[in-house]
Amino acid sequence: MDSRKNIIITGGNGCLGTELTKMLKSKTSELGSLPAIYDQFDIVSLASYELDITNLEHVSKILEEKQPYAVVNCAAYTDVDGCEDEKDKAFKVNALGPRNLAIVCERKRAKLIHISTDYVFDGEEKEKRIECDVINPKSVYGASKALGEEYVRSFCSRWYILRTSWLYGYHGKNFVNTIIKAAKENGVLNVVDDQIGSPTNAVDLAYAICKLLITQEYGLYHCSGNGECSWYEFACEILNVFGIDAKINPCKSSEYKRKAKRPKFSNLDNFMLRLTVGDCFRDWKQALSAFCNNGYKS
Numbered sequence: 001m002d003s004r005k006n007i008i009i010t011g012g013n014g015c016l017g018t019e020l021t022k023m024l025k026s027k028t029s030e031l032g033s034l035p036a037i038y039d040q041f042d043i044v045s046l047a048s049y050e051l052d053i054t055n056l057e058h059v060s061k062i063l064e065e066k067q068p069y070a071v072v073n074c075a076a077y078t079d080v081d082g083c084e085d086e087k088d089k090a091f092k093v094n095a096l097g098p099r100n101l102a103i104v105c106e107r108k109r110a111k112l113i114h115i116s117t118d119y120v121f122d123g124e125e126k127e128k129r130i131e132c133d134v135i136n137p138k139s140v141y142g143a144s145k146a147l148g149e150e151y152v153r154s155f156c157s158r159w160y161i162l163r164t165s166w167l168y169g170y171h172g173k174n175f176v177n178t179i180i181k182a183a184k185e186n187g188v189l190n191v192v193d194d195q196i197g198s199p200t201n202a203v204d205l206a207y208a209i210c211k212l213l214i215t216q217e218y219g220l221y222h223c224s225g226n227g228e229c230s231w232y233e234f235a236c237e238i239l240n241v242f243g244i245d246a247k248i249n250p251c252k253s254s255e256y257k258r259k260a261k262r263p264k265f266s267n268l269d270n271f272m273l274r275l276t277v278g279d280c281f282r283d284w285k286q287a288l289s290a291f292c293n294n295g296y297k298s
């Protein structure tokens, strides 16, 4: 075991960063307790104003101070349409940010867990994507995240890249709270039914991170909720689970123009996870129901 005992979380105030910080600090989750080895770590969760990952000097200074055993990069510029307008910012945060962390993690001999996305694929194939499938991003967000992956692989040796999809959690803006709010305010919603993917509860992803982090099972992982649905089906299930009375009309992506192109099929197969530490992701409906029952205030 390495003598360094800090686990640093970047983007600590975001949806995943908040969930992961909570889990690592409490050493338990609705999916089970964390292994006893976690007693040996201090958790340092840093918001963007405490650590700006785009600044190599700053990354270097903070990691020098904290002597991390591991860094989990939950920081990203996640506004998919915003990335089309702000290409420089997208590549700075989503590509140069992880590059900076990778360079310094290598110097510190620390592990780096980096979070990526289903948007690195073009979404044209109906079959679930596995880790060896060729990427072909169709948006600035997807391209910036793809370059981030490449930099992590190139600049450090102890890396794990976890691609997830349709992430929601207790903290921050996401599809679940957007639908709940819009349903309550408007009573009628139009939601696209021609984009298919796998909703992922941030608790499940945080748990997968905790399972991998203490292993030497380095590499690329798909990490999404099990099962699949359209955004329309996801929205209907949200209203069902939260008991909200509103009407949802299915519509097509062509009727709902957005700046960034979205993948039609976004299903990730947690293949490498199954072959290593095991697939801890719940079926998406079960995970959504737990999200509702475990205290999400709609």
Ligand SMILES: NC(=O)c1ccc[n+]([C@@H]2O[C@H](COP(=O)([O-])OP(=O)(O)OC[C@H]3O[C@@H](n4cnc5c(N)ncnc54)[C@H](OP(=O)(O)O)[C@@H]3O)[C@@H](O)[C@H]2O)c1
Pocket (backbone or CB within 6 Å): 010, 011, 012, 013, 014, 015, 016, 017, 047, 048, 049, 051, 052, 053, 054, 073, 074, 075, 076, 077, 078, 093, 097, 115, 116, 117, 118, 145, 163, 164, 165, 166, 167, 168, 172, 173
């Ligand atoms: N959300 C999804 O549906 C989804 C799907 C697939 C993959 N992912 C990936 O999952 C990861 C976590 O996403 P999330 O939903 O938790 O994102 P999020 O809620 O948007 O959180 C991202 C965090 O990154 C921080 N950040 C932005 N720029 C930064 C910088 N230069 N330095 C340090 N921190 C910075 C933000 O802080 P400020 O708010 O202060 O800017 C925010 O707290 C990301 O890598 C994302 O690409 C997300």
